[in-house]
Amino acid sequence: MIGYKIFLTWFKMTLWMLSLSCVAQVAQPARVTFVLNAPGAPPYSYLNSQTNEYQGVVVDFFAALERSLQLEVVYLDSSRARSEKFLHEGKADIMLSSTAWLVTPEKLIYSAPLLKxxxxxxxxxxxxxxxxxxxxxxxxxxxxxxxxxxxxxxxxxxxxxxxxxxxxxxxxxxxxxxxxxxxxxxxxxxxxxxxxxxxxxxxxxxxxxxxxxxVNLNFILRPELTDIQVLINQHLVKFIRSGELEQSMQRHAKKINLAKRNACxxxxxxxxxxxxxxxxx
The missing domain is CATH 3.40.190.10 (Periplasmic binding protein-like II)
Incomplete structure (x- = not known):
């Protein structure tokens, strides 16, 4: 009887530890590097001079994926001329662009359209x-x-x-x-x-x-990241249908109209x- 209780306790502890391990694995977000044309431009992605952090439609889009622990996004400053090269070299994972602007679009994969x-x-x-x-x-x-x-x-x-x-x-x-x-x-x-x-x-x-x-703007990804491509496409549907995209555009586009308005x-x-x-x- 005592041996059975010891075995039962050991078995419960083992199941508990395995469940913790599974939770840790599920909660571990995929880390991706998003390369953008510094300092960016509204409404897509632009640098907040007060916080020195990026904001815009792109940041809003990835915010929900970060909150749900599906992705961890790191933003990397670059230029339009180098961004595609960074993806080919593995220095970055994702960028926002049009396939019409790419030098070698056939060597990359891309999401459904985000914006015109x-x-x-x-x-x-x-x-x-x-x-x-x-x-x-x-x-x-x-x-x-x-x-x-x-x-x-x-x-x-x-x-x-x-x-x-x-x-x-x-x-x-x-x-x-x-x-x-x-x-x-x-x-x-x-x-x-x-x-x-x-x-x-x-x-x-x-x-x-x-x-x-x-032209359409898409999230352009390294060809190895098909799982991230699927995740982005799934979230794009929700982001657009829920009205979040429209709200984000209105929020960040308004900043353009109000900039230095008194001087203009x-x-x-x-x-x-x-x-x-x-x-x-």
Whole structure:
């Protein structure tokens, strides 16, 4: 009888220890490195100057996965030119990008779309109503150095358009203001943020009616991470259907409209965004 009690106690202790081990294994999140273009840009991911931490739609998306102990995300500063290389070299695991911008998209895997990324042409004066890249005169376009623009690349290659590279969106706009280029191509959110800077507040900018480029943004992953790809796709469905994506966009996009608003007295709002006179108005 005593031997049976000892065996029963030992058996219960063994089961308890095994259960603790299983819980520890389940609770152990997968650690992944997310590489981004420092210092980032709203609303996707950008550096909070007060906390020195990243925030934005990307951070909001991964926050729930971190709370549920499914992922632990480390953010790594890089540049758009190096981010894809970091994935190939195993220095990073995930980035947010478009497959259209990748050098070797066939060597990586990607999630379902998170957002639409739209770029417009911006200038200091309206363009003709019938403006078309196919019939436009030989214009100089301000661009970001090392950025690949699929829609403009054929025109650059044929020298129908000239490319003027800059190190940042701010220097792009500065070149535009100084008439060193005829137009600048930018993401709509980057443009609104730059135009809200005090140095550009007295300048009127014109935005094209239609985007010059519209592509899907996906989470791009190393090909070995198929399990993380499945996890991200599952969470994407919930993130979008629950309205969390829309709420996150509204929360972080608003920061663009309010930035230095008092300094931008000529900067009015249109459809809850900063108003830009349309290029073909």
């Amino acid at each position: 990324h739209q770029s417009y042409l911006y200038g200091l004066k309206p363009l003709p109503e019938a403006f078309s890249l196919d019939t436009a005169p030989r214009l100089t376009i301000c661009t970001r150095r090392s950025y690949f623009y699929p829609i403009l690349q054929p025109y650059f290659a044929q020298r129908k358009l000239m490319r003027a590279d800059s190190s940042s969106q701010s220097t792009m706009v500065n070149m535009l203001v100084k008439n060193r280029c005829d137009l600048a191509i930018m993401n709509e959110y980057n443009a609104l943020a730059i135009f809200n800077e005090a140095q550009f507040c007295k300048t009127t900018f014109y935005q094209s009616v239609e985007p010059i480029s519209s 007295l000529n900067f009015t709002e249109m459809e809850d965004k900063a108003e830009l006179t349309q290029l073909t108005k």
